[in-house]
Amino acid sequence: MSSDIELDHIGIAVPNHNSNSTFWKVLGWDISKVSTEIVEDQKVKVAFLNTKNKARLELLESTSDESAVAKFISKRGPGIHHICLRVKNIDGLLKNLKSAGIKLINETPVLGAHQCRVAFVHPSSTGGILVELSEGTK
């Protein structure tokens, strides 16, 4: 059963980008050589670890104690924060999800990393997973 959706990335909340760098290094990713980007809206600095099939690991380091990522780590400890699915028509999809009774955190897209238009779906409608939908080029 396939959909034309792509798994874009897994967002991982980390105390800082160098946390567990030994583990990532043995797997083939040298964190010290990964470029980073600040996402002002979400108060995070992100580093992307690319994989061969283009589904990335996004290390999320908080830039403020008030960020969602800082609160997540404070409550649960570091770990998987969200998954991101790449979709074709985010406006149409959000409309369809809302019509189906799915609880949306963003009913209209906001700006995410790499200037993509993104929207989050509430975990109560997805089985406990914070799902980011993203439209745009990588």
Place this chain on the structure above:
Amino acid sequence: MSSDIELDHIGIAVPNHNSNSTFWKVLGWDISKVSTEIVEDQKVKVAFLNTKNKARLELLESTSDESAVAKFISKRGPGIHHICLRVKNIDGLLKNLKSAGIKLINETPVLGAHQCRVAFVHPSSTGGILVELSEGTK
């Protein structure tokens, strides 16, 4: 920064495969048409949702109250249980991880879904993520 590792799948603990089927349906996956497989070793029935870039979502339904997935749901509720990275030489990689001081749940591979050789890495060495390493064909 790229590695030749692939993100094979995200394992999602679900009460049953039909939980939140409306959400998956709007995204393009009809759960009722997805084939399932029992993984005896782990006491789960799995259903794979394929994506365009081959990184799958694996819905994990427990077949026993004693399974790791049943215990996970009982403790934390449904949600992301693990991520699986597809690797080329699992024996060599496990050896390198152990040498680097990474805590392994399986020091030698066991049999997972689709007869792949798999091994789990302990979340204490990965930043709170249960990481499955898998070698084999999909």
